[in-house]
Amino acid sequence: MQAPYIPCLNGTGNHDLMSTNPTSANCPNSVIIGIYGLPGSGKSFLLNILKLGLSHADFSFYDGSQVIAAGTPGGLEAFQNLNEDDQERARGQAIRKIKQESFQSGKSALVAGHAMFWAEGEGVGQLVCTQADLDTYTHIIYLDVPARDIAEYRSSDQKRSRPAVSIAHLSKWQQEEKSQLRQLCRSHDILFTTITQRQISMDDMNTRLAQQRIDEFIMNGPERPETVLVFDADKTLAPQDSSELFWELASTSSAEADAKSPLKNLFSSRLHYSYTAFRQATLLCEEAIGDDEEYDDRCEKVALTIKMYSELLDLLHLASGQTHVRALVLTCGLRRVWEKVLKREGLATTVTVVGGGRLSDALVMTPALKAALVTQMLQVANQAIVVTGDKTLRSASMDEALTRSIGKAGFLPRQAVLPSNAAARLDASRLPLVQLTDQFFVDSIFIRRQSLHLLHATDRFAAKLLMTPTRDASVFGPALRDAHSQVGWYLATEFCTQILGVETYQVSHVQGHQTDGYRVLHEEKTLIVPLMRGGEPMALGINKALPLAMFLHAKNPSDVQYEHLQGRVTIFLVDSVINTGQSILEFVRHIRHLHASIRIIVVAGVIQAKSVSTSRVALEFSRFRRLSFIALRLSDNQFTGRGSTDTGHRLFNTVHLDQ
Structure with missing residues (x-):
C-alpha cells in the first residue's frame, strides 16, 4: 500500500510519511497521525489494513x-469507572507514551482514537480529544463514512456491544465532531483531512491486501521462484467444500430458517457473491463461534474430513522439495481449515494459503478477487489446468463460463479429470485432457529454465551466399520467393537433420538393385506450418527436403487444430523474419496446449538475437521443452520493415499497398 503524501506542517515543503527522520523535510516533530471517526466507522479495521500494507520499519x-x-490498573473497565479528570490524565499519559516511543524509534505513528462521545438524548457531546492529543498530533485523518452505513455496521457487530443509535443522531454527531476537530487542528498547527467511503473502499483495500500477500509469497524464500503452482482449494484440491462442512458441524440455538445452511441463503440473497456477502459470511462465523480456540477446534474437525486428491498431493510434495518452485492456494473458503489439511500432509511450511474466514484475517477472498488474482497470474502463466471432479459434485454453470472464456486473452486451459473415472467436461478439442502423473507434464513444471536450443549459420560461407539475394533490393517477387525456398531447403538439410536425425529406407539403385536411402526421421509424421504470408516460400523449401511432411497454412495460432497434430511427431513453424518473437510464442503456447510432447522447431531466415537470448519472450521460450530454433543468421538489428523494406511485400509484389 502506498503511503499518503501530505503537506508539511509549517507549509515550507513536503513531508513524505515513509520518512522516519523526525526532523526531515523541516518538520520538527515525529509524525503522529490520528485516525478519527465515529464508533463503528471502521477505524480499527483501517488500522489493521495499514498494519499489513505499510512497512513496520517505518511505521508503528x-x-x-x-x-x-x-x-490503567484494572484495564479498560477500571478506566471507565474513573472520574473525568482521571480519565483525561490517563488519555494524556497514553498519547505522550506513543509520542515518546515514536521519537525514540524514528517511526511515524498511526493512532486510532476517539474525539467525542455523545449518547442519544443528551444535549451536547463530550469531547475526549485532550490537550495532550493536540500537542502531539501532526495530522488527523477523519473517516467520513455515511451515517446509514455506520448504523448498519454497529447493529451487525457481534464482537462489541454498542447501544442502538438513530441515523439522525449519528449524522449530527459526525458533523459536530468534524466541525470541532477542524477548528482545533487549525489552532494547533495540525493538518486535518477527511476521507470519504469511496476513498477508503473496503473492496479496494481488500484487493490491495490480497496483492500484498501474493507479493510477500513471491518475494520470501531463498530464491525468487521460477515456477508458481496456484491452486483453488474447495472442490479442486479435494472434492469437499470446507465452508459447507464447517456449517454442517456447527450447532446453534437459533431457530431462524437459514440456521442449517446460512451460506446458501446468504449467497442466494440480493448480495449474491459480493464483497459485502463474504464479509457478512465472516460475521456469521464470528457470531456462531466467537472464541478463537473453539473456532480452531472446529476447523480441525473439518480438516479431518477432507481428503485431498492424491495426484495433486504428489505435485505439492514434489514442489516442497524444490527452491525454484512454490505452491500457493487461493481460497474463498476457510483459510484455517486448509492450513490444517496441508499441515496434516506435511506441507504446512511449503504451501502458502491466502484466504479469510475470520475478522482477524482482515482479508475477504471473494470469487471476483480470486478471479482477478488468477487472471493476473495467467497472463504470465504457460499452463492453466481445470480440475474436473465427479459430475454430481461439480458446478454445472462452469461449462458455460469455460465455453465463453476459452480462447479469450490467450486463455487455453486443459483439464485434469479427478478421479480418473469421472466424466470429462466439454470435449477434448476445446478442453484437452492432461494426466497430472505424466512424466512430461511433471517435467514441464519442475524443470529449471535452460538455454534455448538454437542453431544458426550466421558466419558460414553458405549463409553469406544464400542471404545475399534476400537482402538485395533489386530481387523481389518470384526470384525472391525462390531465394527463400533455397534457404528453407538448406536449413532443413543442414540443421533439421542434426536435431531430428535420419532414417534409412529402401530405394532402387541406378544399377538395378535395392540400396539404402536416407530421409529425415519421422518425415511422414511431420507437419510444416508457414506463418502466413511471409513464411510460405521458406516452408516450401523445407517441404522439398521433407516431401512426405504434411503442409498447413496458418495466419493465427487457432488455425492449428487438435486433429492436425494427431499422429504427428514434429511440427515446423516457419517465418521469414522473427523480431520480438511474440507471434511465435503465441503459436508455441497454443501448440503446447493441444499437444504436450510434440517437438517444435522454429525456422526463420533472420532471428533478432534478443528474442532468443535476453528478452522477456526468450525467458518464456526457455520454459518449453523440445523446442528448437533454426536461423540462417542472427541479427542485432531490431527492425520492422514497411513498404519496400517489408519482406512480405517484397515476396509478393505488394509494396505499393504500404506506401
Whole structure:
C-alpha cells in the first residue's frame, strides 16, 4: 500500500510519511497521525489494513483504547469507572507514551482514537480529544463514512456491544465532531483531512491486501521462484467444500430458517457473491463461534474430513522439495481449515494459503478477487489446468463460463479429470485432457529454465551466399520467393537433420538393385506450418527436403487444430523474419496446449538475437521443452520493415499497398 503524501506542517515543503527522520523535510516533530471517526466507522479495521500494507520499519500502529487500558490498573473497565479528570490524565499519559516511543524509534505513528462521545438524548457531546492529543498530533485523518452505513455496521457487530443509535443522531454527531476537530487542528498547527467511503473502499483495500500477500509469497524464500503452482482449494484440491462442512458441524440455538445452511441463503440473497456477502459470511462465523480456540477446534474437525486428491498431493510434495518452485492456494473458503489439511500432509511450511474466514484475517477472498488474482497470474502463466471432479459434485454453470472464456486473452486451459473415472467436461478439442502423473507434464513444471536450443549459420560461407539475394533490393517477387525456398531447403538439410536425425529406407539403385536411402526421421509424421504470408516460400523449401511432411497454412495460432497434430511427431513453424518473437510464442503456447510432447522447431531466415537470448519472450521460450530454433543468421538489428523494406511485400509484389 502506498503511503499518503501530505503537506508539511509549517507549509515550507513536503513531508513524505515513509520518512522516519523526525526532523526531515523541516518538520520538527515525529509524525503522529490520528485516525478519527465515529464508533463503528471502521477505524480499527483501517488500522489493521495499514498494519499489513505499510512497512513496520517505518511505521508503528496503536489502538488508543488499548494503550489507555494497558496504562490503567484494572484495564479498560477500571478506566471507565474513573472520574473525568482521571480519565483525561490517563488519555494524556497514553498519547505522550506513543509520542515518546515514536521519537525514540524514528517511526511515524498511526493512532486510532476517539474525539467525542455523545449518547442519544443528551444535549451536547463530550469531547475526549485532550490537550495532550493536540500537542502531539501532526495530522488527523477523519473517516467520513455515511451515517446509514455506520448504523448498519454497529447493529451487525457481534464482537462489541454498542447501544442502538438513530441515523439522525449519528449524522449530527459526525458533523459536530468534524466541525470541532477542524477548528482545533487549525489552532494547533495540525493538518486535518477527511476521507470519504469511496476513498477508503473496503473492496479496494481488500484487493490491495490480497496483492500484498501474493507479493510477500513471491518475494520470501531463498530464491525468487521460477515456477508458481496456484491452486483453488474447495472442490479442486479435494472434492469437499470446507465452508459447507464447517456449517454442517456447527450447532446453534437459533431457530431462524437459514440456521442449517446460512451460506446458501446468504449467497442466494440480493448480495449474491459480493464483497459485502463474504464479509457478512465472516460475521456469521464470528457470531456462531466467537472464541478463537473453539473456532480452531472446529476447523480441525473439518480438516479431518477432507481428503485431498492424491495426484495433486504428489505435485505439492514434489514442489516442497524444490527452491525454484512454490505452491500457493487461493481460497474463498476457510483459510484455517486448509492450513490444517496441508499441515496434516506435511506441507504446512511449503504451501502458502491466502484466504479469510475470520475478522482477524482482515482479508475477504471473494470469487471476483480470486478471479482477478488468477487472471493476473495467467497472463504470465504457460499452463492453466481445470480440475474436473465427479459430475454430481461439480458446478454445472462452469461449462458455460469455460465455453465463453476459452480462447479469450490467450486463455487455453486443459483439464485434469479427478478421479480418473469421472466424466470429462466439454470435449477434448476445446478442453484437452492432461494426466497430472505424466512424466512430461511433471517435467514441464519442475524443470529449471535452460538455454534455448538454437542453431544458426550466421558466419558460414553458405549463409553469406544464400542471404545475399534476400537482402538485395533489386530481387523481389518470384526470384525472391525462390531465394527463400533455397534457404528453407538448406536449413532443413543442414540443421533439421542434426536435431531430428535420419532414417534409412529402401530405394532402387541406378544399377538395378535395392540400396539404402536416407530421409529425415519421422518425415511422414511431420507437419510444416508457414506463418502466413511471409513464411510460405521458406516452408516450401523445407517441404522439398521433407516431401512426405504434411503442409498447413496458418495466419493465427487457432488455425492449428487438435486433429492436425494427431499422429504427428514434429511440427515446423516457419517465418521469414522473427523480431520480438511474440507471434511465435503465441503459436508455441497454443501448440503446447493441444499437444504436450510434440517437438517444435522454429525456422526463420533472420532471428533478432534478443528474442532468443535476453528478452522477456526468450525467458518464456526457455520454459518449453523440445523446442528448437533454426536461423540462417542472427541479427542485432531490431527492425520492422514497411513498404519496400517489408519482406512480405517484397515476396509478393505488394509494396505499393504500404506506401
